[in-house]
Amino acid sequence: MPLVTTQAIIDEARARRVGVGAFNVITLEHAEGIVAGAEQAGAPVILQISENAVKFHRGQLAPLAAAAAALAAQAAVPVSLHLDHVEDTALLHQVADAGMSSVMFDASHLDYDANVAATRAAAEWAHARGLHLEAELGKVGGKDGAHAPGVRTDPGEAAAFVAATGVDSLAVAVGSSHAMTTRTARLDHELITRLRDAVPVPLVLHGSSGVADQDLRGAVAAGIVKVNIGTILNVAFTAAVRETLAEPSLVDPRKYLAPARAGVSEVVQRMLSLLSEGDSSMVETRP
Template sequence: MLTPTGEIVADARRRGVGVGAFNVITVEHAEAIVTGAEAAGCAVVLQISENAVRFHHGRLGPIAAAARSVAQLAGVPVGLHLDHVESDELFDQAAGNGFGSAMYDASRLGFADNVAATAAAAARGHACGLWVESELGEVGGKDGAHAPGVRTDPGEAAAYVAATGVDALAVAVGSSHAMTERVARLDQVLIRDLRDAVAVPLVLHGSSGVPDDELRAAVRNGVVKINIGTALNVAFTEAIRATVSADAALVDPRKYLRVARRDMAEAVTRALRVVALEQPGGGVTGLTYGTTPEKIPAPTDSAA
C-alpha cells in the first residue's frame, strides 16, 4: 500500500529499527523491491534518483507512475521518494507525481548557500505535503562531487536542521556511494552524537558498502533510513549475465529478467532483515553480492 515516507520512518524510529530505501531504475527494480519487502514483512521505500530520471530521458512521469502503481498494490507499506534532487524544477514535480518525500541535495554549495536553497525547497515541499530530506557533510563518491573522508559536525548539523526545517538529515559518517567492497567502517560515536544533536531522523547514504554488523550498530545508534542501490544492481546484473551466458540462443528478455528480478528481491529481503535488527541465523540474512559476499564489481553509474 502506498504510504507517506514520513509515516514509515516515524514508525521505525519509534520502534528503534531501520527502514530500507532502495533505488529504482526500471519497473523490475520496483517489483523486486516490493516482493523482497513482502517476503521480509517490512515496510520499504522506493527511491527514484535524479540520475534515474535522466536515464529515462529526463521524464519523471512514466517511471514514477510505474513505481507508484507497484506500491499501491503492495502487501506492505511502501513509500515513494525522489532522491538526490539538485534541480528545483524536478523537486517541484515530486508531489504531483505521487511522491510522499524528496531529498533536496544542495551539498555542492557552501554552508550558507546550502541553507538558503534547502530552506526554500523545504518550504515549497511542505506546502505540497512532502517530507523533505537533505544533506550536510558531503557523502563521498557521488560522481566525484563529494570529498571522501568528510564528516558531519554535530553542532553544524543542529544549526542546519533548525535553519532549513528539513524532516530528515543525511549525514557523512564513513560510508560512500557506489563502493566496490563492503569494507566501510562507520563512526558509531559520531552517529550517536548526531542523533543527540538533531531532532530529526538520520539517513545513511552509500549503505551497499557497509558490512552487516556496521549497519546494525548504526541503526542501534540512531540511523533510521538506510539507502541501498549498488547491491541490487549487482544481483540484477549477475543474474542476467549468468542466464544469458548459459544459453546463447536466448532472446526472450522475460526469461533473464525474471531471474534477475528474483535475485534482486532476495537481496532486498536480506537487507531488510539486517536493518530491522533480526537476529542472524535460521533464514536468509545479510547483504550478499553474487558468490563473493564482501566484494562487488565496480558499478557503471552512481548509486547508494
Template sequence: MPLVTTGELVEGARAGAPGPVAVAAFNVITLEHAEAIAQGAEAAGRPAVLQISQNAVRFHGGRLGPVAAATAAVARASSARLALHLDHVDDVDLLRAAHPEGFGSVMFDASKLPYGDNVKATAAAVRWGHERGIWVEAELGRVGGKAGEPPLDAHAPGVRTDPAEAAAYVAETGVDALAVAVGSTHAMTERTAALDHALIARLREAVPVPLVLHGSSGVPDEELRRAVAAGMAKINVGTALNTAYTAAVRAFLTAHTAVDPRAYLASARDAMADTVARFLRVVS
C-alpha cells in the first residue's frame, strides 16, 4: 500500500469514530522493528506511524538513506496504512534530508533551548517543512529520559507544559502538532507513569493543533486511554518494543543453542508485533 502521511492519520483518527482515538507511532531501529510494526498494525487492523529518530540514524553510521529506504519498503509492502516520520531531530542537515528520503513528517526538537531560541529555530524548521509539504511536530516542556540526558523528574516544578505558553508557541511557530510534558518520561521500562489528565484537558482547550504524548512505553493502559479521551492525538512508543525484543532474544538463547540469528530474531520480531498490536488496540 502507498505510504500515507502522519498528518493524514492524525487528522483522520477521530473522523467517524464513536469516541476519541489516537494514532500510535513506533520507533524503528532495525529492519525487524519495521517489520514488527507493520505486522502488528495488520493484526490489529489499525494504521500506525513508523518513526526513525536521530539517535537511530546515528546508530546506523549517520546515514539516513539506507534505514529510511528499508523502512519505507516494509511499509509499502504492508496492507496496513502506514506513515514514515523522522523523530527528535535537532540537526538541521538531517532535517533537510527528510524530504528527499520520502518522509511526510518530522519532529523538530528544539526543546533544550531557551523559549525564544526554541521559537526561532522551530519556526524556521516549520517554514522549511511547509514549503515541501512536510507536517512538523515540535516539543514544549521537558519530557525527560532522552539518550545522553541526565535523569529528570517528570513531576518537578517547571517541567510540565504551560497551556498559555503552549498556545503562544503554536501561534509563533506554526507547528502542526505539539508534544507536551504531562508526566511521562522517555526510556521507561516499567509502566508506572502517572499523567496529569487535568493538564492534558487544559492543553487541549488552549492549543489548536493535535497533542502528542512522548514516553508512552511507561504509561499504563488505563492512563493511555484517559489521555486519549482528554485530547492526546498521537502516542509515541519506543522502549516497549526494545523491551519485548530483548526479552524474547534472551529467553530464546537461554532455552536453545543457536548460532543462526534468524531463529532468535524471529521470536523478537513476533514479540514486538504483539506489543504493537496491543498498544494500537488500547489507543485506537
C-alpha cells in the first residue's frame, strides 16, 4: 500500500488507545525484517533511521531512506518513515527530500531555554513543509552526549515546553535507557499518567528494548503512544549471525543475513502484538 504519514499512524493508535512500534533501521535487512514482522502482526509500523545510522552509511540518508520507502510501498500494512535523534540541522533539512513524514529533533543536551529555542526553530521549519516534529524533554540515559543519565521529565515543564515549541509529540524520560540488552528498566507509570494529563500531544518512549512486556503494556495504558525499539532487534540479529557463523566454511553472507532478518521479524511481530494489547487493568485510568 502507499507510504503513509507518521501522523496518521500515531493518530490512529492514540484513538484506539494502543501503542505503535517505531523500529530502528540500520541495514536493508533490518527494514525487510521489520516490515515482514509488521505484516505478520497485521499492524502499522514506523521505520526510523537515526542520525547514527546515517553516519554509519557514510553520511548518506537518501539511499537507505529510498530502500525503506520502496519496501513501505509494497507492504501489506501501513508503513511510515521517520528520522530519529537528529542533532545536526543540516541532516534535519534533508528529511523532506528523503520521503520522510516525521523527524525527532534532539536538543535535550542543551539547557532548557536553548532546547526551547532550537526546538521551536526546528518545529517551524518542519511545519512549513507539512512534517511531524518530535522532541525530547528530560534525558533518557544509556548513551553519551545527549543521552547522559539525567533528570526525569517534569509534567509542568513539559506543558510549558510543548506550548513554547509547538512540537507534535514529546519523548519523555520516565525510567527507560537507550542501548539496554537486558529488560530490567522500571518505568514510572504514575509519572507517565501525569505527563499525559499535562500535555496535549502524544508521548513517546525511547529505550524501550530494556523494558519488560508487562511494563510496556502498563506504559501504553498510562499514556505512551509511540514506542521506540532498536537494541532488541540487534540482539536477535547478532545472535542469529553468530549461530550461523559457527560453521567455519560458510562465506556466503546470504546464509547468515537471512536468519538474522528472520530474527528481526520475529521480534517485531511479537512486540507489535504486545503493544496492540494494551493493559486492560489500567485502561480505566485514561480520560
